[in-house]
Amino acid sequence: MSAALRTPPRLARDTLRVIPLGGLGDVGRNMAALEINGQLLLIDCGVLFPEEHHPGVDLILPGFDAIADRLDDVVGLVLTHGHEDHIGAVPYLLRQRRDIPLIGSRLTLALLREKLKEHRLRDTDYRVVEDGQRLVLGEFDCEFVAVNHSIPDALAVFLRTAAGTVLHTGDFKLDQLPLDGRLTDLRAFARLGEEGVDLFMVDSTNAEVPGFTTAERDIAPALERVFATSSQRLIVTSFASHVHRIQQVLDAAVRHGRKVVYVGRSMVRNMKVAADLGYLKVPADTLVELRDIENYRPDQVVIVSTGSQGEPLSALSRMANREHPVIDLVPGDTVLLASSLIPGNENAVYRVINGLVRLGANVVHKGNAMVHVSGHASAGELLYCYNIVRPRNVMPVHGEYRHLIANADLAVATGVPRERTLVAEDGAVVDLAQGRARVVGQVDTGYIFVDGSTVGDISETSLTDRRILGEEGFISVLAVVNTRSQRLITGPDIHARGFNEDETIFAPVATQITKALEEALADGVTDPHRLQQVIRRTIGRWVSSSYRRRPMIVPLVVTV
Incomplete structure (x- = not known):
């Protein structure tokens, strides 16, 4: 259609x-x-x-x-x-x-x-x-x-x-x-x-x-091998609603004498609901609180965590970035990603995997073991x-x-x-x-975007602006001009973020902006918006030819 x-x-x-x-x-x-x-x-x-x-x-x-x-x-x-x-x-x-x-x-x-x-x-x-x-x-x-x-x-x-x-x-x-x-x-x-x-x-x-599709129970041998070969701490990440997968982890933990700790608000919430309703069978004396984890040797613990899709604020991502308040990964720890990749999340997940490997962790995932169906x-x-x-x-x-x-x-x-x-x-x-x-x-x-508490006020245009900010950077230019005397009083003051923090590189284009503004003033241009466009075009051409970049350019002209 x-x-x-x-x-x-x-x-x-x-x-x-x-x-x-x-x-x-x-x-x-x-x-x-x-x-x-x-x-x-x-x-x-x-x-x-x-x-x-x-x-x-x-x-x-x-x-x-x-x-x-x-x-x-x-x-x-x-x-x-x-x-x-x-x-x-x-x-x-x-x-x-x-x-x-x-x-x-x-x-x-x-x-x-x-x-x-x-x-x-x-x-x-x-x-x-x-x-x-x-x-x-x-x-x-x-x-x-x-x-x-x-x-x-x-x-x-x-x-x-x-x-x-x-x-x-x-x-x-x-x-x-x-x-x-x-x-x-x-x-x-x-x-x-x-x-x-x-x-x-x-x-x-x-x-x-x-x-x-492969039966859920067919991942049991791979899961068993991970538990059997992990001599230190074991972290398993899965979807926070995958009750069947968490049940398999609980059962394996009991067989190998490990205590289980839930990490991540959605994991704690969902597994409590599932257990209360009888959908998750939790063996007695298996669960422990995160605050008590130091009371056990590394080989006595399995941590069940959120973050299987590389979410930036998830527990696993914070571990990979050494930002988790309790869990510090050390060489020899094992991380098992018992989940699939949702299309679009591949880069985020592989960033987390690379961070974990850099810390010395042994990472097991669907790409190297049958740990998800x-x-x-x-x-x-x-x-x-x-x-x-x-x-x-x-x-x-x-x-x-x-x-x-x-x-x-x-x-x-x-x-x-x-x-x-x-x-x-x-x-x-x-x-x-x-x-x-x-x-x-x-x-x-069309898509309705949620940004914090804001629902539906984000347009494709604003997303484009955000992508430019993230990928190309931001340059602001401030100039003060006297429209009567037709001359530049202050500036141009050029500042950049995410482009190049060394502001001395802008010296050549500052001269070009000064010349362009003075020529425009001499031609009778006094409208601040038109003068801002002069700045935008001048610095835009310079950035494109010198750096092959297209940062967001925000000029501001104050007239006196």
């Missing part, structure tokens, strides 16, 4: 409209809005973590603006599981309407409740559901289906509407030997397929990966699901564009007509009526 906005037609009665507000084209900020007969149902509301070309940005939210004037029509927000890319933006949505019903599994809503407490959002409408349960939300009859993922209690959702049916998988895989015994319910998928699935919205993250279905599993469900229409979701294309090709290979396989991007307007899904328009679902 063209990137240009195309206004969708008015929605006819008993037609279902689906608008992805995030997650199609990115690995993150997953969210979809479904509308029928004046009512909206939202599925997921996650964040996207910024990349290096988003300087100063903390989080990126889905395209709320597309539904900002329709929030009173929302009958509920279904949350498929508790990962940040599916629940992380909920606090920002609730700031716009506090009483949106939140529907999800017990663990998902428990993790969300702790997050909302941090945002001082209480008295929220939580509705806990289980797999196999049905819940009617206005025009939407929702049935929830168990799926296996890298976090417990994940759900797919099947929607029955006047326009037809929709099966949304959420994130899932077909692990046949899950650690918690909870399989993706393929019997339910088959039953729903027999009933008829008009639109199948399918996780695309691993659609390019052939075969089947994906939580998403690979191509073989997706083919299996298409053959079971036999959907009339398919809309790949959750992935970069190449993932969506690969997923669509799998659907076509199983017999779904190409014209009924919709490769859409964020903001696409898809209408389902009489068993046929079509793209009918496009709405704006």
